[in-house]
Amino acid sequence: MKTLVWVEHDGATVKDATLAVVTAAAQLGEVHLLVAGSGMDGVAAQAARIAGVGKVHVADDAAYAHALAENVAPLIARLMADHDAFLAPATTNGKNIAPRVAALLDVMQISDILSVESEDTFTRPIYAGNAIATVQTKDPKKIITVRGTAFAKAATEGGSGTIEQVATTGDAGVSSYVGSEIAKSERPELTSAKIIVSGGRALGSGEQFHAIIDPLADKLGAGVGASRAAVDAGYAPNDYQVGQTGKIVAPEVYVAVGISGAIQHLAGMKDSKTIIAINKDEDAPIFQVADFGLVGDLFKLVPELTEKL
């Protein structure tokens, strides 16, 4: 089987999310990549070095600069004439683009796969991860998005893919990019952080949230998250939210501070390798999933922990 993998990049470098998709694609067959954007020489060269990569299709056109689905979907649909499966990371870009490609090819997409069981069978989470479905597709072409935390990352070096420029499809003329605001933070992004420190409503205020959570996160080199309750209360910005309707994370270590562990929150973090919970209520549901629980006053315990680390 020949696969085509969407390379997620920021215009200059290949993003980590791509690497797990390469691993998933390699389980299906030959791995080809698609690098779409504007001024892609550097990204293409980097992509070609990813271990296990065959051909790297490069579509260099201003119309692809911001990965507008209206512009890139026709390109992918055309390239799919020579490929059997298209795989994209389940990032906001991948989720935006893949279903549009699926519709153009009259294929039912398989979203957010956790494993490849065979050429046509995959597992995927439903009900916010409260159930895992095994699904088999009848479609001759496969359109798939891949949950990054479920697959090992392919090595960024060691590959020798051949770079090939492909004809572009231009601007579909129905949408235009206006601008973006990407939060600049010294901290790692939640979805790729190895360690996350999350705060809940027990922090009591925005000031206390930052005063208690930030130093611990800095000490651990961790990303900062929050429960929906903390976000709704205005203690933390929207993009911090971990949970069913926020970000789904699976770091090596997840530290839940003053988070009770509502179903919606657990759905977003229960695949973390190690969960540490600090909460004053010893019956809080978070302790049912925590590997290490510490019962007590977070305002005393967290600063002490920060200091002793």
Next chain:
Amino acid sequence: MKVLVPVKRVLDYNVKPRVKADGTGVDLANVKMSMNPFDEIAVEEAIRLKAAGVTEIVVVSIGEQKSQETLRTALAMGADRAILIVSEDKVEPLGVAKLLQAIVAEEKPDLIILGKQAIDDDNNQTGQMLAGLMGVGQATFASKVELTADSVTVTREVDGGSETETLKLPAIITVDLRLNEPRYASLPNIMKAKSKPMAQKTPADYGVDIAPRLTTLKVVEPAKRSAGIKVADVDELVAKLKAMGVAK
């Protein structure tokens, strides 16, 4: 200006899903069902856009007869009329998108607003598929919508921040959680909604092939996490973190 809002009836988001013992799916017998929370936000946004020139809101649902209740909820919130396409069998996003395309051909809405995903199957596909089939612009994960006479500018929640796009009308918007806070329907509005028009159709009326492409072989519960241990104090926690190599 006419807006179409597709809505779905799903297991209420406060109910913990139980996997059926025979592994065929999640048990939906005798449990509370509600409008998909993202769809509620879509309905609310359509209502708010009445201030920006929207004159008619048509809600549509594809599903079992009981989806009537979901449509009545949308009508009570402020939608003007409803269309129910009855299918007792599950329809996949591709089939839903094709049925919606057929409705769009009849209704000719200027804007279609829907939830970014349904919280049952978590597919996150329908809006993008419909946009692809129609060949129009799509703005997914919307957190802000500004409507003019011939275009819509949408701020989208993307990994790491936000992005703004302008789409020509007609266009598709899929909404994210933070776009608005949906209203509760008042009792007088619930009463009024009972007399608002609701058309009933079947997939056959539209001549659309909705045969599923995917077969669900089994549904299981995820591997359970077992509770770990409680540590006595910070020192013991620090020791555990050091043993894991997280702290030095």
